Amino acid sequence: MNAPAGPGSDTATPDAAPEQPHRSGFACFVGRPNAGKSTLLNAMVGQKVAITSDKPQTTRRAVRGIITRDDAQMVVVDTPGMHKPRTLLGERLGDLVRSVWSDVDVIGFCVPADEKVGPGDRRIAAEIAEQAGRTPVIGVITKTDKASADQIAAQLLLLSEVREFAEIVPVSAVRQEQVGLLADLMIARLPEGPRLYPDGEVTDEPVETMISEIIRESALDGVRDELPHSLAVLVDEMGPREGRPENSPMTDIYATIYVERDSQKAIVLGRKGSRLGEVGRRSRLQIEKLLGQRVYLSLHISVAKDWQRDPKQLRKLGFDPQ
Numbered sequence: 001m002n003a004p005a006g007p008g009s010d011t012a013t014p015d016a017a018p019e020q021p022h023r024s025g026f027a028c029f030v031g032r033p034n035a036g037k038s039t040l041l042n043a044m045v046g047q048k049v050a051i052t053s054d055k056p057q058t059t060r061r062a063v064r065g066i067i068t069r070d071d072a073q074m075v076v077v078d079t080p081g082m083h084k085p086r087t088l089l090g091e092r093l094g095d096l097v098r099s100v101w102s103d104v105d106v107i108g109f110c111v112p113a114d115e116k117v118g119p120g121d122r123r124i125a126a127e128i129a130e131q132a133g134r135t136p137v138i139g140v141i142t143k144t145d146k147a148s149a150d151q152i153a154a155q156l157l158l159l160s161e162v163r164e165f166a167e168i169v170p171v172s173a174v175r176q177e178q179v180g181l182l183a184d185l186m187i188a189r190l191p192e193g194p195r196l197y198p199d200g201e202v203t204d205e206p207v208e209t210m211i212s213e214i215i216r217e218s219a220l221d222g223v224r225d226e227l228p229h230s231l232a233v234l235v236d237e238m239g240p241r242e243g244r245p246e247n248s249p250m251t252d253i254y255a256t257i258y259v260e261r262d263s264q265k266a267i268v269l270g271r272k273g274s275r276l277g278e279v280g281r282r283s284r285l286q287i288e289k290l291l292g293q294r295v296y297l298s299l300h301i302s303v304a305k306d307w308q309r310d311p312k313q314l315r316k317l318g319f320d321p322q
């Protein structure tokens, strides 16, 4: 299902006017935690594929969004927020980010319009220069709906001092402003080539991963700052419910939310389990949308002590670098 499609599925009319060549390739967004990378990716793909949250560092995996147009296909790899490694998990995320950089054709460097350009941005710029010196980088000023025109102009200037950019584009993912233009500019940097994935595919993440991310996002909503690092979700079992009529299928999903400590378990559970119930309900609605059918979701919480520091646990939770 996830195998890239072979080239040549499109037939060109022989006597058509000279056309733009078809382009295809890989892109990623970099930027400090909370810079708006996942939201921008979702806005570009037009469908929710990457986890977003108002808490920093929630993006754990290189989730790919695939933008397919008549003239191009761009596979966007969403990288985790940049941060100094604190744990084994942090180090692995760092490795993942860097291996992504050297692999893409174009990088979108995101800085929010309403926050100072700072040392964090310069550090990322320096790392890109070191790891992917020849990759074109497009400066993206995100969240322009949160800033005045003057602020955006000042930010353009400040960002242009951080490094040399191929272009700098202000966008608002929330208002869908300039998102198409940014896609055009990034696509222009891709090499000529055929489609890499079949039509209609927006991500090549396994569906279990997308479901885990949906549950993780719901479980994180509105909880304390320390939890993002301590919460992981695993789909234990998933399958069609037996004996359902053909026109009304249903999927049973059993998933476990892992936390590191009993105190965190209590937070996720809420009073008499009320919060977990709400997390389950919200997740189920989103998963039903994703799968296009009814879902029975059973959520279980388990305390896996210090899972972020334990290679065995990390592997179980899908953080093993291949």
Ligand SMILES: Nc1nc2c(ncn2[C@@H]2O[C@H](COP(=O)(O)OP(=O)(O)OP(=O)(O)O)[C@@H](O)[C@H]2O)c(=O)[nH]1
Pocket: 031, 032, 033, 034, 035, 036, 037, 038, 039, 040, 051, 052, 053, 054, 055, 056, 057, 058, 059, 079, 080, 081, 082, 142, 143, 144, 145, 146, 171, 172, 173, 174, 175
């Ligand atoms: N007003 C406004 N808010 C935005 C926009 N884009 C993102 N946000 C908000 O900014 C916060 C962070 O957005 P994310 O997309 O999760 O940021 P990220 O860079 O992927 O964060 P990490 O996963 O931590 O690296 C969320 O609360 C978003 O709703 C935008 O265009 N306008």
